[in-house]
Amino acid sequence: MNIFFIGIITLFLSGFVSMLFNKKFKTAILACLVSVSAVLTLIPAVKVLISGQNLMQSFNFNQIFGSVQFVIDPLSAFFIIVISIMSLASVIYSNGYLNPYIEQGKNINSHLVFLPMLIASMLLVVTCQNALMFLVCWEIMSLSSFFLVIFENEKKEVLKAGIKYLVFMHFSVLFIIMAFAIMSITSGSFDFSSFAFALQHNKHLANLVFILAFIGFGTKAGFVPFHNWLPDAHPAAPSHVSAIMSGVMIKTGIYGILRILSLIHTPSIFISYLVLVLSVVSALYGVLYAITQHDLKRLLAYHSIENIGIIGIGIGVGMLGLAYSHPIVAVLGFAGGILHILNHSIFKELLFLSAGSVYTKTHTRNVEVLGGLIKSMPVTALLFLIGSIAICGLPPFNGFISEFLVYFGMFKGLSIHNFFSMVTLLFSIAGLALVGTMAVLCFTKAFSIIFLGMPRSEAAEKVQHDTGKTMILPMSFLAVLTLLIGLFPQYVFDYLLMPVHVVTGFTPAGTSEPVSLMQTISGYALAFVLFLIVVVTLKLLLTRNKIDLQETWGCGYNRGNNHMQYTASSYASPFLSMLRPLFKKVFDIEKPKHLFPKSAHFSLHIDDIEEAYLINPVIKGDEWFLSKFETIQSGNIQSYIKYGLIFLVLVIIGSLLIG
Secondary structure, rough: HHHHHHHHHHHHHHHHHHOOOOOOOOOHHHHHHHHHHHHHHHHHHHHHHOOOEEEEEEEEOOOOOOOEEEEEOOHHHHHHHHHHHHHHHHHHHHHHHOOOOOOOOOOOOOHHHHHHHHHHHHHHHOOOOOOOHHHHHHHHHHHHHHHHHHHHOOOOHHHHHHHHHHHHHHHHHHHHHHHHHHHHHOOOOHHHHHHHHHOOHHHHHHHHHHHHHEEEEHHHHOOOOOOOOOOHHHHHHHHHHHHHHHHHHHHHHHHHHHHHHHHHOOOOHHHHHHHHHHHHHHHHHHHHHHHHHHHHHHHHHHHHHHHHHHHHHHHHHHHHHHHOOOOHHHHHHHHHHHHHHHHHHHHHHHHHHHHHHHHHHHHEHHHOOOOOOHHHOOOHHHHHHHHHHOOOOOOHHHHHHHHHHHHHHHHHHHOOOOHHHHHHHHHHHHHHHHHHHHHHHHHHHHHHHHHOOOOOOOOHHHOOOOHHHHHHHHHHHHHHHHHHHHHHHHHHHHHHHHHHHHOOOOOOOOOOHHHHHHHHHHHHHHHHOOOOOHHHHHHHHHOOOOOOOOOOOOOOOOOOOHHHHOHHHHHHHHHHHHHHHEEEEEEEEEEEOOOHHHHHHHEEEEOHHHHHHHHHHHHHHHHHHHHOHHHOOOOOOHHHHHHHHHHHHHHHHHHHHHH
16 A cells, blocks of 8 residues: 555645746646556555455554554545546646646646645545544645635635635534544544444434534535535636536545445434435535526536435435345445446536636636637537536436436335335435436536527637647546446446445345346447447538538528527526526616617526525624624724733633632
C-alpha cells in the first residue's frame, strides 16, 4: 500500500511544484503530476478489486489519534477508481479552461494548490478507518473545495455561494461528529472495526447513529431536504471544479452512508423505508426543479440531486432486502446504487465539462440567450448529446444499465411477502419512471435550446469554432466510457459484487439471472450500434456530392428569426403549469407605459420552496436578532474595555456565589 501513499504525497506536492513554473506551464505541470498520482493510487485499488484481498497500512500518531489504519477494501477500491479517473479528466480539462484567466492576469496559484488537495483528501476519506483522522480528512476536503468554489471571489454571488456552502458543510460535520462520538463512547475506541460490535448488538443505538450519519453524510451528498447548498455552489465554481464536486465529491457522502451500513450489516426496517422514501423525494424534487432552470450549470446541479436520489433508491432497496432477509433484492439494490455512483460521475462530468466549453465561448450560462451552437461547436454538441442520453437512462449508454438494475431490484422486492413493502416499492417504481420522463423533457429542452435553432444573442452568434483539444479529449474519453459500460455491462457487474459484499456482509448468491440479463442487453445494444453505423455509412456513401441546397419554401414569410422559436421557458411551460403549487414564482415585469415605450421587460424566476419558506425566514429572523446588538460594536476602544471589566466583575461575583 506504500505506492498508494506515494500517490497521495505526489498530489499534495503537485500544486506547490506547479507554482514554481512559468504561468504558461503551470496547469500542464499540474496535469502531469496528477496523472502520475492517479496511476499510483489506481494500482493498489485495481489489485484489490481483482484479488478481493484487502490492503492495510497503520501509522502511529500522537496520543490523541493513536494507531490509525488506512485500509483499501473492495468498497474503498471502487471509490478510489472513481475519484482518481474522474478527477484526472477534470484536471486535464482545466488546462484549456483556465487559459483565459491566465491571459487576463489572474493569479491561479491557490487554485493549483487546492485542486490536488481536494483529490488527495477524498482518497484519504475513503480509506481512513479512524474516526478522528477521518474527520480531519473530511474537513480538509470541505475547506479545499470551499476555496475552489470562490475562485472568482471578486463576484459577490460567488462569494455568497461559497459561504453558504461552507456553512452547510459545517452543519453536516456536526452530525457526523455526534454519530462518531456515540460509537466511540460505546465501543471505547476510534477505530471503525470496533464500532461494528456495538452497532450490531444494539439496534436502537444503530438506528440513532445511522440517522445522525445520514443527515451528516446526506448533506454532503445533496439529499433533500439537506440539498440547499448544492444549486448555488456548483454554478459558482469553475466548470472543472463543478465536475469534480458533482461527479466525485458528493459521492463521499454516499461512501459514508455505505460505510456505516457495512458496520451495521442488517439495518432496521424503519431506516430502510426512511432512506427509500427520502431518495424518491430527492429524485423527483431534483428533476422537477431542473426543468425550471435557465442557468445551465444550475440545471445540472439540480440533476445531481436527482441522481443522488436514484443512487439512494438503489441503496434503500438493498437495505429492504437486508431487513427482510431477501439476498437477491439486497444484491440488486446495492449493485444498482453503486454502479450509478460510477455512471453518474461519468456522464455528469461530461455534461459539466460541456457546459464549461459553452461558457468559455459565449461567457454566459443563460440558456435563453443561446442557440445554434451545433454549427460552430459540433463536437461539444455531440458530446453534450451523449451525456444527455446517458443521464436520461436511455440505451445504449451507461445510465440505462444502473437504472435497470435498480428497477430489477424493486420488481424482485415485490416478492417480499409484506403489504407495506409492496405498496412502497410500487410507488417507488412509479416515481423513478416519472423521474426518467421528466429528465427526457429537461434535456430535450437543454440540448435543443442551446445547440439547435438560431442564435438568440450576439454572444451565441459570434462563436466561430469549438474549444481546444485539451478540453475536447477528456470529454471524449468520458463519452467513450458511457458507451463502453452500456455495451458491456456484464463485465462491470462482475466487479460490483465485491463492494456489495462489503456492505451486505454475505457472499452474493443467485446472481446468474442478472448476469444473463446483462449479456442479453449487451447483445441488443451492440446490434443497435452496428445498425446505426451501417445506416450512417450508407447515407454518407449514397449522398456524397449529390446534395443540392435550396431555400426552404417561404410559406408566406421571407425568413425566420430567433423570435419565432421556442424559448426554454415556453418549452417547459405546459408541463410546469400542472405543478404550480410546488414552485414559488418570482416575476420581474416592466410594462410598456406609452405608445412608443423606451423600455419594457419580463422575466420569471423560480425559487426553491425550501429556501423561500424555511431557510430565508430563519436567516431573516437571525439577522433581525443580531441587529439588536449592533450598537455594542461601536468601534470605541473605551467601550470594549468597559465590556471587559463588566464581564470580569460578573465572573468574580459568580465564582464567589458558587464558592
